[in-house]
């Protein structure tokens with residue numbers, strides 16, 4: 546009789562240990578897999594159109610950063626009223642660029658990289674132009690999307 550009680554206890558302990566181990570593995574594995582899997586934003590597949598606000602809320606010769614999927618985008622209203630947009634990700638090491646109205650350049654503060662208003666790299670370490678985005682203005686609202 547005492548042996549069967551031991552067997553029952555052992556079986557119960559094995560069950561508890563197995564369930565605990567499984568729970569622990571799930572608790573560790575799920576967040577790691579979730580971290581490694583990129584979120585589905587739509588912008589990655591190139592079919593997302595994002596509103597960047599009203600044209601008249603953006604002064605001439607100014608720019609702003611907007612969220613484009615999981616990346617920042619920079620929208621610039623040039624002095625000649627043309628609106629341009631690029632991914633705001635520096636092509637050197639990926640810092641977020643900003644608009645410098647005094648010099649009329651897109652500037653990366655990380656290593657002093659500069660781009661002109663067509664997104665072309667003009668000085669500093671950036672090896673290639675910024676990724677341009679398509680700008681579509683409807684009823685004074687700016688929509689940006691990936692170029693086809």
Ligand code: FES
Pocket residue numbers: 635636637638639640653654655656657658669670671
């Ligand atoms: S990351 Fe932009 S210049 Fe280096």
